[in-house]
Amino acid sequence: MGRRARLLHVAWDAVRARAGGADAIASRTDRRLAEMLAHARRTPFYRRHWRGIPESAGLTDLPPVAKVEWVDGFDESVTDPAITREAVWQYMQDRARVGQPWLDRYSVCRSSGVAGKKSLFVADQDAMDVYWALWLTRGWMSWLGLRGAARLGRRGGRVAAVIATNSHYASAAMVRRPSPLGAFANVRSSTLSIHKSASRIARALDYWQPAALVGYPTVLDSLAVEQLAGRLSLDIVLAVSVSEWVEPAARARIESAFGCPLFDSYAASEFLSLGFECPEGWLHVNADWVVLEPVDEEFRPVPPGETSHTALVTNLANRTQPVIRHDLGDRVIVRPDPCPCGSPLPAVHVEGRKYDTLIYRNGDREVTVMALALITLLTSVPGIEPGYQIVQTAEDVLSFRMRFSREADATWAEVVSRVRSHLRARGLPHVSVELSPIPPRRDPRTGKLRKIWSEVPVSVP
Numbered sequence: 034m035g036r037r038a039r040l041l042h043v044a045w046d047a048v049r050a051r052a053g054g055a056d057a058i059a060s061r062t063d064r065r066l067a068e069m070l071a072h073a074r075r076t077p078f079y080r081r082h083w084r085g086i087p088e089s090a091g092l093t094d095l096p097p098v099a100k101v102e103w104v105d106g107f108d109e110s111v112t113d114p115a116i117t118r119e120a121v122w123q124y125m126q127d128r129a130r131v132g133q134p135w136l137d138r139y140s141v142c143r144s145s146g147v148a149g150k151k152s153l154f155v156a157d158q159d160a161m162d163v164y165w166a167l168w169l170t171r172g173w174m175s176w177l178g179l180r181g182a183a184r185l186g187r188r189g190g191r192v193a194a195v196i197a198t199n200s201h202y203a204s205a206a207m208v209r210r211p212s213p214l215g216a217f218a219n220v221r222s223s224t225l226s227i228h229k230s231a232s233r234i235a236r237a238l239d240y241w242q243p244a245a246l247v248g249y250p251t252v253l254d255s256l257a258v259e260q261l262a263g264r265l266s267l268d269i270v271l272a273v274s275v276s277e278w279v280e281p282a283a284r285a286r287i288e289s290a291f292g293c294p295l296f297d298s299y300a301a302s303e304f305l306s307l308g309f310e311c312p313e314g315w316l317h318v319n320a321d322w323v324v325l326e327p328v329d330e331e332f333r334p335v336p337p338g339e340t341s342h343t344a345l346v347t348n349l350a351n352r353t354q355p356v357i358r359h360d361l362g363d364r365v366i367v368r369p370d371p372c373p374c375g376s377p378l379p380a381v382h383v384e385g386r387k388y389d390t391l392i393y394r395n396g397d398r399e400v401t402v403m404a405l406a407l408i409t410l411l412t413s414v415p416g417i418e419p420g421y422q423i424v425q426t427a428e429d430v431l432s433f434r435m436r437f438s439r440e441a442d443a444t445w446a447e448v449v450s451r452v453r454s455h456l457r458a459r460g461l462p463h464v465s466v467e468l469s470p471i472p473p474r475r476d477p478r479t480g481k482l483r484k485i486w487s488e489v490p491v492s493v494p
């Protein structure tokens with residue numbers, strides 16, 4: 034089967050599975066999972082990782098994979114001897130190749146690893162076809178509907194993605210990969226780097242006049258501000274958010290500025306099409322191709338309706354580097370009842386990443402403060418230099434390591450006012466907001482600029 038035929042075959046199957054309801058989804062999941070486990074058992078990595086576990090064991094009997102195990106075991110986790118950690122890493126140093134196929138047949142991406150070493154992922158052509166087919170059918174086509182698709186077509190079908198293109202991140206691997214639909218689709222999509230200045234991005238968009246926008250919600254939000262101020266004039270049919278949590282205020286601003294709906298997507302390096310948002314505001318997990326298990330600190334299942342500590346992900350599409358029960362680090366909550374949108378796919382909310390939260394106390398209640406919530410709160414404050422850091426320095430102190438590009442006093446007053454009102458709304462009026470005398474600093478070991486952390490030791494009750 035040719036590439037395009039296979040893509041259409043997978044897309045058609047995705048449509049049929051969803052239309053067939055929960056049973057049609059479950060039968061595909063079971064079949065693909067059994068095949069993937071049998072396949073993964075042949076790789077040295079899982080042979081070692083699952084030693085002593087009978088072959089009849091189900092998914093939930095298998096030990097999860099921690100980031101450190103993945104980083105150290107890379108060369109044993111792949112099924113093609115041409116793929117080595119060293120070779121992938123060398124290839125990734127060439128930033129001009131972001132999103133381009135490696136060895137003409139693999140898609141590579143990286144995510145934050147451990148101890149200064151990145152987690153690397155290699156997906157084969159078949160897996161990429163599945164990601165594409167899911168984006169096409171359960172993302173774009175379901176968001177646009179027939180009328181939206183017709184409007185997009187009339188507007189030239191141009192799609193602009195504003196994302197980080199300076200490294201081999203998952204979003205860039207997906208967006209910048211040449212479209213399997215061929216040259217027709219390629220000339221109609223354009224990628225802009227978020228590392229260019231906001232005014233340059235706005236000028237480029239104004240010139241190119243895309244009919245749909247894809248980007249981090251914080252970036253789409255700043256474009257919405259430009260549009261509302263009259264400095265940008267785009268006629269957009271659909272906005273799609275990737276990679277970050279969408280703050281409600283940002284969503285409202287984007288939708289009103291562009292007069293179109295914003296839909297969110299859920300992806301990870303482990304699986305590039307985890308889920309897509311429905312009109313009810315829930316992300317529906319593509320459960321016929323990926324298994325997402327919400328679990329607690331001990332990796333025990335968390336029932337629907339409760340927020341998990343993390344989630345384990347199992348990829349049923351990629352044979353080249355099987356991903357079975359990876360600790361994703363996302364806190365998720367599964368909708369306990371059927372979603373009114375009618376989708377039989379499980380519906381989740383992503384509450385944030387377990388690594389990106391601070392815990393404060395209100396009496397005997399723990400209150401979580403999310404990095405993304407604070408970041409989105411401050412994106413539209415002019416005068417803050419990028420690269421600031423958020424530190425919990427005491428049980429009731431939230432400290433910012435921040436520099437200002439102008440009007441430091443007024444800018445800081447605006448930061449305090451916004452953060453205080455957020456904390457009050459979270460039931461934390463007693464937490465004080467301080468400007469640290471220490472400037473933002475990179476981690477001397479990893480060279481990374483950590484966004485948020487706590488210096489308060491975890492108290493054991």
Ligand SMILES: [Zn+2]
Binds near residue numbers: 312313317372375380
């Ligand atoms: Zn729904």
